[in-house]
Amino acid sequence: MSLKHAILGFLDLEPTTGYTLQQRFAGSVGSFWTATQSQIYRELHALQADGFLQVEVVPQKGRPPRKVYALTASGRSELRHWLGQPSPPLQLRDPLLLKLVFADRAPPEELDAVLAQHEHELSLRQAEYAARLESPEIFELARTSRERVLWELSIENGLAWCTAQLEWTREARRRLDKVGRPRRKK
Amino acid sequence: MSLKHAILGFLDLEPTTGYTLQQRFAGSVGSFWTATQSQIYRELHALQADGFLQVEVVPQKGRPPRKVYALTASGRSELRHWLGQPSPPLQLRDPLLLKLVFADRAPPEELDAVLAQHEHELSLRQAEYAARLESPEIFELARTSRERVLWELSIENGLAWCTAQLEWTREARRRLDKVGRPRRKK
DNA sequence: GATGACATGTAATTCGTTACATGATTCC
DNA sequence: GGAATCATGTAACGAATTACATGTCATC
Numbered sequence: 424m425s426l427k428h429a430i431l432g433f434l435d436l437e438p439t440t441g442y443t444l445q446q447r448f449a450g451s452v453g454s455f456w457t458a459t460q461s462q463i464y465r466e467l468h469a470l471q472a473d474g475f476l477q478v479e480v481v482p483q484k485g486r487p488p489r490k491v492y493a494l495t496a497s498g499r500s501e502l503r504h505w506l507g508q509p510s511p512p513l514q515l516r517d518p519l520l521l522k523l524v525f526a527d528r529a530p531p532e533e534l535d536a537v538l539a540q541h542e543h544e545l546s547l548r549q550a551e552y553a554a555r556l557e558s559p560e561i562f563e564l565a566r567t568s569r570e571r572v573l574w575e576l577s578i579e580n581g582l583a584w585c586t587a588q589l590e591w592t593r594e595a596r597r598r599l600d601k602v603g604r605p606r607r608k609k
Numbered sequence: 610m611s612l613k614h615a616i617l618g619f620l621d622l623e624p625t626t627g628y629t630l631q632q633r634f635a636g637s638v639g640s641f642w643t644a645t646q647s648q649i650y651r652e653l654h655a656l657q658a659d660g661f662l663q664v665e666v667v668p669q670k671g672r673p674p675r676k677v678y679a680l681t682a683s684g685r686s687e688l689r690h691w692l693g694q695p696s697p698p699l700q701l702r703d704p705l706l707l708k709l710v711f712a713d714r715a716p717p718e719e720l721d722a723v724l725a726q727h728e729h730e731l732s733l734r735q736a737e738y739a740a741r742l743e744s745p746e747i748f749e750l751a752r753t754s755r756e757r758v759l760w761e762l763s764i765e766n767g768l769a770w771c772t773a774q775l776e777w778t779r780e781a782r783r784r785l786d787k788v789g790r791p792r793r794k795k
Numbered sequence: 796g797a798t799g800a801c802a803t804g805t806a807a808t809t810c811g812t813t814a815c816a817t818g819a820t821t822c823c
Numbered sequence: 824g825g826a827a828t829c830a831t832g833t834a835a836c837g838a839a840t841t842a843c844a845t846g847t848c849a850t851c
Contacts, residue, residue, distance in 0.1 A: 428707070428711075435714060442829065456707050457811090458811085462812085486830055490831080503714060507722075509727075513702070516611070516699070517641040517766075518696045518697055518699065519696040520642070522691070525615075525619075525621070526692055528688060529689055529692035533692060567791035567792055569717070569791040573710060587770060587773035588766075591766050599762075602758050606753055628801065650803075651805095672801060673801090673845090800850100801849105804845090806844100809839085809840075811837080811838075812837075813834100816831100816832085
């Protein structure tokens with residue numbers, strides 16, 4: 424249900440086209456909510472059919488017309504309503520942890536390689552988050568200073584997550600190195 | 610693709626029925642990978658059709674027959690192969706962060722209530738993880754001491770995640786309290 | 796007498812990904 | 824000449840959720 428509200432949220436910030444929304448998803452919230460082009464267009468049509476959006480079609484030469492979507496009154500109230508609701512608890516699906524649970528079947532070196540790779544990716548991500556916090560253009564659209572803080576917090580969440588994961592990964596490698604090869608429990 | 614391998618992993622640990630698998634998913638790995646009953650039965654049929662599983666049907670009185678699934682040689686090698694592969698980077702979908710990004714449209718008290726609720730749920734989860742680490746029955750199926758460490762690590766990952774999130778949530782509430790009501794940026 | 800554990804499944808629907816399809820303009 | 828940007832969409836498939844459907848036995 425969240426994609427719907429994310430779109431409403433973006434269009435409340437600034438009425439715009441599906442194409443632009445796509446870029447917003449890839450850029451600003453991409454790290455904690457992705458959406459593909461097909462999903463976006465499908466949802467825009469649905470939201471319009473439900474009366475949450477209205478469209479202004481702006482013809483262009485040589486290109487498909489820009490369809491600029493904006494919230495209707497009912498769209499705005501739907502957004503407001505969603506904001507007040509408690510969020511469903513996030514349930515993550517982590518393929519790495521799944522692998523870890525069954526990893527005793529494979530040689531330790533293999534798992535360590537997987538973890539090393541993971542560690543590397545995490546540190547890249549961490550650097551990305553840190554860079555985003557520093558780049559001013561991300562916060563340009565912010566309308567109030569509170570909004571700015573909200574956006575900072577969303578990035579800091581990612582940063583904190585990365586850091587915690589990195590620490591865990593390092594600790595995991597250390598501990599696994601210490602136990603060595605699998606030996607039957609007595 | 611991970612559900613498939615999770616099932617192979619569980620059945621490698623101990624051949625069993627769809628019903629039991631359901632409980633394993635709800636219990637042991639439930640915090641980082643969920644699967645519903647329909648998903649499990651569907652996947653079991655598919656895995657069998659692919660030759661990764663074989664079934665032993667044990668009739669029962671008054672109940673549907675137990676269908677005990679076990680890995681075939683090809684199932685075992687599929688599992689081994691998956692274990693060596695790098696995991697696809699986990700991409701999380703966090704509805705709370707999404708809400709945060711658009712929350713400037715609603716009064717600060719509303720968001721704070723949402724965050725307070727979130728904080729409360731996190732601390733419950735944290736306690737759950739801590740309890741799991743202490744409960745010996747979870748580690749009973751472990752075949753080697755290394756496997757035991759692997760399972761501990763998977764729980765500790767959840768614990769670390771919870772702790773990091775809790776800290777973030779508290780910090781977020783403090784910061785938002787300090788900025789107060791939205792005021793137009795100058 | 797009701798609830799929960801045991802045990803199987805199917806059907807409908809929604810959500811998400813990948814691939815296909817078109818076409819002008821601008822920049823390198 | 825080729826790639827990137829702008830701009831729309833459809834189709835097919837796969838993964839996940841929810842609801843439906845059945846039936847016994849043991850326990851409270």
